[in-house]
Amino acid sequence: MGRVLIVGRPNVGKSTLFNRLVGRRKNIVSPIPGVTRDIVEAQVQWKDRKFIVADTGGIMEKGDELTREVRDKVLKAIRKADVILFVVDGREGITASDQNIAKILYPYRDKVFLVVNKIDNKSLEKNLYEFYSLGFERVFGISAEHGRGVGDLLDAVLPFLKEDEELSYEGIKVSFVGRPNVGKSSLINAIMGEEKVLVSPVAGTTRDAVELPFEYGGERFVLVDTAGMRRPSKVEYGVEFFSVGRSIKAIELSDVVCLVLDLTEGVTHQDQKIGGLIERRYRGCVIVGNKVDLVKTPPSQLESYIRQRLHFLDFAPVVFTSAIQKRGVEDLLKTITLVYADYVKQHKTSFVNRAVEKVLAEKEPPSYQGKDLKVYYAFQEGIKPPTVVIITNYPEGWKAHYVKFFTRRLREYLNIKHAPLKLVIRGRE
Ligand code: GDP
Ligand code: GDP
Numbered sequence: 001m002g003r004v005l006i007v008g009r010p011n012v013g014k015s016t017l018f019n020r021l022v023g024r025r026k027n028i029v030s031p032i033p034g035v036t037r038d039i040v041e042a043q044v045q046w047k048d049r050k051f052i053v054a055d056t057g058g059i060m061e062k063g064d065e066l067t068r069e070v071r072d073k074v075l076k077a078i079r080k081a082d083v084i085l086f087v088v089d090g091r092e093g094i095t096a097s098d099q100n101i102a103k104i105l106y107p108y109r110d111k112v113f114l115v116v117n118k119i120d121n122k123s124l125e126k127n128l129y130e131f132y133s134l135g136f137e138r139v140f141g142i143s144a145e146h147g148r149g150v151g152d153l154l155d156a157v158l159p160f161l162k163e164d165e166e167l168s169y170e171g172i173k174v175s176f177v178g179r180p181n182v183g184k185s186s187l188i189n190a191i192m193g194e195e196k197v198l199v200s201p202v203a204g205t206t207r208d209a210v211e212l213p214f215e216y217g218g219e220r221f222v223l224v225d226t227a228g229m230r231r232p233s234k235v236e237y238g239v240e241f242f243s244v245g246r247s248i249k250a251i252e253l254s255d256v257v258c259l260v261l262d263l264t265e266g267v268t269h270q271d272q273k274i275g276g277l278i279e280r281r282y283r284g285c286v287i288v289g290n291k292v293d294l295v296k297t298p299p300s301q302l303e304s305y306i307r308q309r310l311h312f313l314d315f316a317p318v319v320f321t322s323a324i325q326k327r328g329v330e331d332l333l334k335t336i337t338l339v340y341a342d343y344v345k346q347h348k349t350s351f352v353n354r355a356v357e358k359v360l361a362e363k364e365p366p367s368y369q370g371k372d373l374k375v376y377y378a379f380q381e382g383i384k385p386p387t388v389v390i391i392t393n394y395p396e397g398w399k400a401h402y403v404k405f406f407t408r409r410l411r412e413y414l415n416i417k418h419a420p421l422k423l424v425i426r427g428r429e
Contacts (some may be wrong), residue, residue, distance in 0.1 A: 002055045003053075003080060003162075005080075005084050006053065007078070008087035009095065012087045014057040015055060015149075019146050021044050021150075039055065081111065082111060084112065088114065090117055090124060094131065103363045112136050113138045113140060114138060117142055118144075119142060140153045163418045167259040171213055171221050174256050175253065177260065177274055178259060182291075183323045187288070188225070188320065189323070191223070192212060209226075211223070251278055251283055255283065257284065258285075259278060260290050263307075263320075285315070286318075286332065286339060287313060317417060333351045338418050342419035343385060352378050356390070358409075373397045376392065376393070386419065389426055390426065391427070406423065
């Protein structure tokens, strides 16, 4: 996947450009202590080509006083990028910081596009000329705010990008799903920071999933945010027409799904439906009881009520939050890492077989058409979710209720407390 990196001193319009390319709102500093902003990345599509755009805005905020660590990070990103958009301010002209950045970028000039921003109209185009003195061959005048010239810039960028391949950031992929109004956006804002202006996307770009990396407690996360997952559904369709289909994409892209409930409304039929989507896709899950500030019932009582209504998500921990008061959010992030640790747990074949024997000793499989069901052996086929294959004489003899029992007990013996376990019943070939 091609990578485009946006650099430049503060206030030249880097984030405005990033938002225009990505078509989303900007995140600023997180109010949760310990969450640090990294280089923000998102996937963009332009004329059937998908690529990653990364904005250094958040970490280059200090301008000239780049710490060593930030400098190293930026240099690494510069090397990794196929294209560097070096943004300058077409109204202010060249400054000393621009010249410093130009020096850093000069060794990489073959992939640098000098982007002169704030050229909002034709009469400002004459401002471009002075910038040629920075020594870069490709100079583009744009207005990130109004979209002027952005299409031409992207057309010029495309040939420099590596071919498409599977997009994958490192980190635990997390999403927030739930009915409208339960507090998904508020929770995301509590983690990622309040949002600024909504900028409309460049015409012709489509957004499906935006992936936003962040760190907490030394652990890397990627927030998966799909278009339409959040508030607009309410406006477009009204609460009653909320469609679970909108959440499916987010669930499929996630390792851990946070199923957000509004505690003032309890667990509704709709919540159970979304929970079912998570269960059937074998994703890790945290049940988030939000708006805990508005209820008086003690947590233990709330939890047993939730567990009963969402019994099929018995592997999912329950966490209580108040997005408004920013309570429970750190607990939520820690719980996500716990779930993930189980979601990627890998056991040796000998251990799996011993666990299987223990389950069989607890309760024999029911007989099938008068014959005994046998387990020849078992092994773990993979992770995400942990998947155990059972080799048996009659796969069709394993009825749903016994498989359910077996899975639940095996999960316990395998010490997979917080993640689902997928059982595959296979015959001997
Ligand atoms: P960053 O610090 O480089 O990320 O800059 P921002 O994106 O936060 O923009 C800094 C300021 O420049 C903001 O007030 C923007 O509204 C403004 N700005 C960004 N792009 C343009 C543009 O194309 N034209 C004009 N006139 N102002 C812009
Ligand atoms: P979304 O549609 O799921 O993204 O929900 P929002 O984040 O937009 O929240 C819906 C409404 O519930 C807003 O008015 C929020 O201010 C409010 N809200 C969200 N979380 C909480 C919370 O923890 N406590 C309280 N009292 N209100 C909340």
